[in-house]
Amino acid sequence: MHQSSPLQNAKRRAGRVEDDGISSWMKGDTGCGSRLRSMSKLALSCPRPAPNPPDYGDTGCIGGHTELNMRKRPPRDDLETVMEEGEPGSYTRGGRIMVYVRMRPLSKSEKDAGARSCVRVVNKQDVYLAEFASETDYLRLKRLKGRHFVFDAAFPDATGQQEVYNTSTADLVEGVLQGRNGSVFCYGATGAGKTHTMLGSTHNPGVMVLAFKDLFAKLRQHSREGDYVVRLSYLEVYNESVRDLLSPGRPLILREDSKQGTVAAGLTHYQAYSADEVMALLHQGNQNRTTEPTRVNETSSRSHAILQVAVEYKVHHESHYVCRTGKLSLIDLAGSERALATDQRTIRSLEGANINRSLLALSSCINALVEGKRHIPFRNSKLTQLLKDSLGGACQTSMIANISPSNLSFGETQNTLHWADRAKQIRTKACEANEEVQVPESESEQAKLLLEVQKENQQLRMQLARLQQKLLSVESSAIMVARHSPAPAATMPTPIFRTPVSESKATRHDECRAVEEVLRKKVTVLEKEKESACREMEGREAKLAAFISSLQRDHSVQLRHKDDFIRTLCSLKQKMEAAEEERVENVVPPSAALSRTRSLAEHLDASRSNRRASVAGAPRRMTMGGAAVPISTNLGKGSVHQAGMKRPAVPSTPTSTVKTRRSKLQETEENQVPAMPQSQRLQQQSTRRLSKIPVPPAHLPVQLPKTPTTSKGAMKKRTFWDITNANSPSAPVGRCTRSNTAATPSMLLQPGFLGGGRRCLLQ
Numbered sequence: 001m002h003q004s005s006p007l008q009n010a011k012r013r014a015g016r017v018e019d020d021g022i023s024s025w026m027k028g029d030t031g032c033g034s035r036l037r038s039m040s041k042l043a044l045s046c047p048r049p050a051p052n053p054p055d056y057g058d059t060g061c062i063g064g065h066t067e068l069n070m071r072k073r074p075p076r077d078d079l080e081t082v083m084e085e086g087e088p089g090s091y092t093r094g095g096r097i098m099v100y101v102r103m104r105p106l107s108k109s110e111k112d113a114g115a116r117s118c119v120r121v122v123n124k125q126d127v128y129l130a131e132f133a134s135e136t137d138y139l140r141l142k143r144l145k146g147r148h149f150v151f152d153a154a155f156p157d158a159t160g161q162q163e164v165y166n167t168s169t170a171d172l173v174e175g176v177l178q179g180r181n182g183s184v185f186c187y188g189a190t191g192a193g194k195t196h197t198m199l200g201s202t203h204n205p206g207v208m209v210l211a212f213k214d215l216f217a218k219l220r221q222h223s224r225e226g227d228y229v230v231r232l233s234y235l236e237v238y239n240e241s242v243r244d245l246l247s248p249g250r251p252l253i254l255r256e257d258s259k260q261g262t263v264a265a266g267l268t269h270y271q272a273y274s275a276d277e278v279m280a281l282l283h284q285g286n287q288n289r290t291t292e293p294t295r296v297n298e299t300s301s302r303s304h305a306i307l308q309v310a311v312e313y314k315v316h317h318e319s320h321y322v323c324r325t326g327k328l329s330l331i332d333l334a335g336s337e338r339a340l341a342t343d344q345r346t347i348r349s350l351e352g353a354n355i356n357r358s359l360l361a362l363s364s365c366i367n368a369l370v371e372g373k374r375h376i377p378f379r380n381s382k383l384t385q386l387l388k389d390s391l392g393g394a395c396q397t398s399m400i401a402n403i404s405p406s407n408l409s410f411g412e413t414q415n416t417l418h419w420a421d422r423a424k425q426i427r428t429k430a431c432e433a434n435e436e437v438q439v440p441e442s443e444s445e446q447a448k449l450l451l452e453v454q455k456e457n458q459q460l461r462m463q464l465a466r467l468q469q470k471l472l473s474v475e476s477s478a479i480m481v482a483r484h485s486p487a488p489a490a491t492m493p494t495p496i497f498r499t500p501v502s503e504s505k506a507t508r509h510d511e512c513r514a515v516e517e518v519l520r521k522k523v524t525v526l527e528k529e530k531e532s533a534c535r536e537m538e539g540r541e542a543k544l545a546a547f548i549s550s551l552q553r554d555h556s557v558q559l560r561h562k563d564d565f566i567r568t569l570c571s572l573k574q575k576m577e578a579a580e581e582e583r584v585e586n587v588v589p590p591s592a593a594l595s596r597t598r599s600l601a602e603h604l605d606a607s608r609s610n611r612r613a614s615v616a617g618a619p620r621r622m623t624m625g626g627a628a629v630p631i632s633t634n635l636g637k638g639s640v641h642q643a644g645m646k647r648p649a650v651p652s653t654p655t656s657t658v659k660t661r662r663s664k665l666q667e668t669e670e671n672q673v674p675a676m677p678q679s680q681r682l683q684q685q686s687t688r689r690l691s692k693i694p695v696p697p698a699h700l701p702v703q704l705p706k707t708p709t710t711s712k713g714a715m716k717k718r719t720f721w722d723i724t725n726a727n728s729p730s731a732p733v734g735r736c737t738r739s740n741t742a743a744t745p746s747m748l749l750q751p752g753f754l755g756g757g758r759r760c761l762l763q
C-alpha cells in the first residue's frame with residue numbers, strides 16, 4: 001500500500017519517526033504543513049528528495065473532504081518540491097515581491113465536462129499539482145509527476161475576497177499611507193479568476209474596491225478632512241496601445257519621467273474624496289474596458305487594466321505635521337491563453353497573440369530580474385513599461401497568481417505556478433517613504449522671527465566692530481598729523497604727545513585741541529592761496545580776451561582784402577568773357593579778315609599817299625593786290641573806278657559790315673586819324689565796352705547764389721552782381737550742388753571755380 005521513501009527511512013533511523021501523514025494531509029490540519037515544511041527542508045539537503053505527496057480524490061475535489069485514492073497517488077520520488085530556504089511563514093515583504101496563489105472553484109461547465117481537480121492547497125501556503133491520467137492511459141500514468149510549490153500564501157477555492165485582500169493588499173494600503181508605493185497584480189490563464197479577484201462583483205467586491213474602502217477609512221483615521229487628496233487614473237493596454245478608461249479617446253503615449261517613472265501622457269487623473277466616488281469612477285472605467293466572450297470565459301478581459309491611486313495627505317502631530325505621498329497600482333492582467341482556447345480566429349486570436357506577447361515580455365523581465373541581469377527588457381511591451389516600477393523599482397509589490405483547479409487546464413495552471421514561483425525571487429529596491437516634515441505656520445513664524453532677530457543682532461555686532469575700527473584709525477591719523485606739524489609754544493606749553501594717548505582723557509583732549517589748531521592754520525593758508533590764484537586767473541582771462549579781440553579785428557581786415565581781390569578777379573573774368581563773346585559775334589574767316597585788313601591798310605596807305613600827292617599835284621593811286629592802282633578821290637559806293645581794272649572782290653564779308661567799315665574808313669580819312677593796328681583797335685573796343693559794366697560796391701560780401709536758375713536764358717543775362725550776391729532780387733534760381741554753400745574767398749580762388757559755378761548754374 002505504501003512505499004517508504006529513502007527520506008522516511010532516514011528519518012526513522014534518526015529517531016524522528018513519523019506516521020505516513022497522508023490521512024492528516026488529506027484533512028488539511030495545521031500539523032501537516034509544518035511536517036511538510038520540515039520534509040521539504042530535508043529534501044533540499046538530501047540528494048534525492050522524496051517527501052510524501054498529498055492525496056488527490058477521485059473527484060478532484062480539494063480541501064481534504066475526499067477519500068484517499070492510494071492507487072492514483074504519484075510515487076513520492078516524483079514529487080518535486082520547490083521551496084526557498086527558511087521557514088515559509090518567515091517571509092517578509094522587505095526587498096522582494098510577495099507571491100500569492102488563489103485557486104478558484106471548478107466551474108459548472110468544467111464539472112459538466114467531467115473535469116477533476118488537479119490542485120491541492122494545503123495550509124494556506126503549499127500548493128500541490130498533480131496530473132491525472134485515465135487508467136487506460138498507461139503512457140501518461142507512467143509519467144505522472146506530483147509538484148509542490150510554496151508561496152507566501154495560497155488561497156483555496158473557498159477563500160473569500162476579504163481574506164485575499166487582507167493577506168495580499170492591506171499592508172500595501174498601509175504602506176501607501178506611510179508614503180510608499182505599492183502595486184498588486186493578478187496573473188493567470190484566461191478564466192482563472194483574475195478579474196474576480198481584482199474587481200469582483202457588486203455583492204462580492206474584489207481587491208480594488210476593498211482597497212479603496214480601506215484607504216479612505218484609514219485616511220479619515222489618520223488625517224483631518226480636507227487634508228488629503230486622492231487622485232485616480234484608470235487605463236488599459238489593448239493590442240499594444242494604451243487607452244484612458246475614464247475618458248476614452250485617442251491612444252496615449254508613454255513617456256519616461258525622471259520623478260514619476262513611466263507615465264502615460266494625457267492620462268486623466270480624477271480627484272476623489274470618498275470610496276463611493278471611486279466606485280463610480282471604477283464602474284465607469286470598467287464599462288469602457290474591452291471584454292469579449294470566449295469559449296473559456298463569458299466575460300474575458302481582452303486587455304491589461306491598470307488602476308492607479310495617488311494619495312497625498314497630512315498627518316498632524318503636536319508640534320508639526322507630516323506630508324506623505326504614496327501610490328497604489330492595482331493591475332488586472334489579461335489571461336494567457338492557448339490559441340485553441342478561443343473560438344474566433346480573427347480579432348480574438350489577434351488579441352490573444354498580443355496578450356501572450358506582452359505576458360511573454362513580462363516573463364522575460366521577471367527572468368532577467370531573477371537572474372540579476374543588468375539589462376531588463378522593460379521596453380519590449382507597453383505592459384512591462386508600465387510595470388517597470390512595480391517590478392524593479394522602489395515599490396512594495398504583491399502578485400496574485402490565479403489558477404483553475406481543473407485538470408483540463410493543467411498546462412496553464414502548471415505554467416502559472418512555475419511563473420509565480422520564479423517571481424518570488426524578484427528583488428525590489430528599498431522603498432523609502434515619501435514624507436516631508438513641516439512645521440506648523442505659527443511655530444514657523446516664531447522660528448522665522450527668531451532667525452531675523454539673530455541676523456539683525458549679528459549685523460549690529462559687525463557694525464559696531466567696524467565703527468570701533470574706524471575710530472581707532474581716526475585717532476591714529478590724528479596723532480600722526482599732530483606729530484608731524486610743529487605746535488605753537490603758547491597754545492601747547494607742554495609737549496602733548498609725549499604722554500601716551502591712552503594715558504588719560506585730559507591728555508587726549510589737549511592733543512585734539514592742538515590738532516584742531518594746526519588744521520585751522522592749514523585751512524587759512526589754503527584759503528589765501530586760493531584767493532591769490534583766483535586773482536591771477538582773472539588777469540590772465542582779461543589778457544586773453546584782449547588778444548582774441550585783436551585777432552578778430554585782424555581777421556576781418558584780412559577778409560575784406562580777400563573780398564576786394566576776389567571782386568577784382570571776377571570783374572576781370574567778366575571782361576574777358578565779354579571780349580570773347582564779342583569776338584564770337586564777329587565771325588570772319590581768318591584768311592578773309594587778314595586779306596581785308598591788308599587791303600584796307602593798303603588802301604589807307606594809298607589814300608594817304610594820294611592825299612600827299614594831291615597836295616603835291618600828283619594823281620592819287622591805290623594799291624590793290626600789291627599793285628598801285630589810280631583811284632578817284634570819291635571812296636563812296638562803287639567809288640573804285642580805274643580804267644582797265646575791275647574792282648577787287650571782297651570774299652565773304654557781309655554787305656552791312658563792309659558798309660560799316662567803309663563808313664568808318666571814310667570817317668577816319670575825313671578826320672585824318674592816323675592809321676592804327678587792328679589789335680590795338682580791338683583792345684580799345686573791349687575797354688570801352690567793359691567800362692560800361694557796373695562794378696559792385698566793395699562792402700558787399702562775395703556769395704554764391706543759394707538756388708541756381710532753371711533757364712539758360714536767365715543765366716546768360718546774369719551779371720557779376722547776380723553771381724556774387726545770391727540775395728540779389730535778380731539772382732537766378734536753379735539746381736546746383738555747390739551753390740547752397742556760401743563761397744569762401746579761398747573757394748573763389750580755386751581754378752575754374754567761377755567757370756565751374758557757371759557751368760553748374762547752366763545745368
Ligand SMILES: Nc1ncnc2c1ncn2[C@@H]1O[C@H](COP(=O)(O)OP(=O)(O)OP(=O)(O)O)[C@@H](O)[C@H]1O
Binds near residue numbers: 105191299336
Ligand atoms: N474565487 C472564485 N469564486 C467563485 N467564482 C469565481 C472565482 N474566481 C473566478 N470565478 C468565476 O470564474 C469566472 C471567470 O473568472 P474571471 O472572469 O475573473 O477570469 P479571468 O481570469 O479574469 O479571465 P480573463 O483573463 O479571460 O478575463 C467568472 O464567472 C467568475 O465569477
